[in-house]
Amino acid sequence: MLSTKHVLGIKYLTTADIQKILETAQQFKEVINRPIKKVPSLRDVTIANLFFENSTRTRISFELAEKRLSADVVNFSASSSSVKKGETLLDTVNNILSMKVDMVVMRHPSPGAHLFLSNHIDANIINAGDGTHEHPTQALLDAYSIRERLGSLDKKKILIVGDIKHSRVALSNIFCLQKLGAKVKVCGPPTLIPKHLPHLGVEVEYDLKKGLQWCDVANVLRIQLERQDIKYFPSLREYAHYFGVKKSILDELTHQIVIMHPGPINRGVEISSDVADSDHSIILNQVENGVAVRMAVLYLLAGQRN
C-alpha cells in the first residue's frame, strides 16, 4: 500500500512507495505482453484524464494503462472545453467529479496545480506533469527502465543532459533516482541549469564528454522552447554542437552507456538519429514500460479506496 492518497510528485513518495510501484509494474509488464492484455482489477473505477496541456505519449500511455485495467475512462482537453469560457480549475474538476469520477489524471501548465486540487477534492489525483515542476510517472518509468537494463539503481551514475531549468522530468528524475540510491549529475548550458541544484545534492558538469565518460546512463532531455521566454543560447545549431549527444562522442568513451530520452525527440538537436536508434538507446523500452508503471500506480492508488 502506498503511504499517500495521491501521486503529486516523487518528492511526496517514500522509497518504499517507489519500490512497491516498481515491483508491481514488473507484474503488469508481464500482463501487457500476454495475448490478452487486460485484467479486470479496476472494472468499477472511473478515471478522468484532464489535459490542460498538449501530450501524446503520456496521454496515450495513461489511457492504455486505464483501459488495460478495465477502468472507465473519460478524456478532457482544455482546448475543446469550457476552460476557454473562463471556468476555474476547481469548478471544472468539481463538475467532472460530480459525475462520480473516482480518480483524476491531470496535466496542467501551473506548477502546484495538483497540490492545490488535492486540498479541495476527494478523488485520487495523479500528476501527469505540472508545468516545470514534476512529472512523477515519467521518473518512475525511467527508474524502472534503468533497473530493467542494469539490474539495480544503487550507486549507478546517471547524467541528465539538456534543458534542466524548464524540465519537470529532470526534477522528478533527480528525486526518484536519489531515493533509489543512484548518483545524479546534470549537464547543459549554464543558462539552463537552475542555480539551486547543489542543494539537492546534484553536481553540475558543463562538458558533455566528461559527463558522458562519468556516467552509466545518460537521460537526454529536449530543449523546451515553448517554455523559454528569453533566448538562453545563441542558436540550436550551437546547442547541438556543444550539448547534442552524437555517435562520435559515444565512440570515444571507454565504456558503453545507456541512452534514454523521455520524448518527444528533436533529432539532430539534443540527440542524433544514429544514437537514438542505436543499441545504446532504450527509448522505446521506456515507452513500453510507461504503460506498466502507470498501471501499477493506478492499481495501488485505486486499491486504497474502500
Next chain:
Amino acid sequence: MARARTILTTEKFKLTIERLCHQLVENHPRFEHTCIIGIQPRGIPLADRIVKRLRTMVKNPEFNYGKLDITFYRDDFRIRQTPLEASTTEMEFLVEDKNVILIDDVLYTGRTVQAALTAINHYGRPRKVELLALIDRRFNRHLPIQSDYTGMIVDALDEAYVKVEWEDIDGTDKIKLYPKKANT
C-alpha cells in the same frame, strides 16, 4: 497465540500427494494436450511437488507447467483495506484447446479458483479445466466450485484457518488447523 492442531502428519502428507499423482495419471496417461497450472503463491509448492513426481512416474510426460498469479483478477480488490501484493506469472504457453489441471493448496470459498478461471481464459479457451486441491473446506464455499482431485476434506468453522507447511519452506511437511486466523 492460538494452539494449532496437526491434521495431516508428514507421513500421511507424502502418501496423500502420492495418491493425487496416481489419480492424475489414471485420467491423463501421457498428459497429451495438458497444462498443469499452479496458483500463486501457495499453490506453487504443491504444484512443484506434483510435477516433480509425475516426471518420474510417466516417461516423457507431455504437459506444460505454468505458474499463474491471480491477484489482478480477484473480486475483493477495493473491498480489502490494502491491495494484495502480486506474484510472478510464468505461463510460456497458451491453453487453447488444452486440458488444464489447476492446482491450489486449499479450496475454501472458491473465489480464488473463480479468479483463476477468468485469468486462464486470457490465455485461450481450454478444452477442459480440472481442479486439484490438497485441502477441501467443503462447508465454507461461496461459489458452486468443486475440486476434481482432493487430498483431504476438512470440516471446520468459518473462522478457522488451515495452513499447509512445506519441508523446503517451513522445515516439515504437515497441515495444521488453527482455531482463528488472526492468531496464526
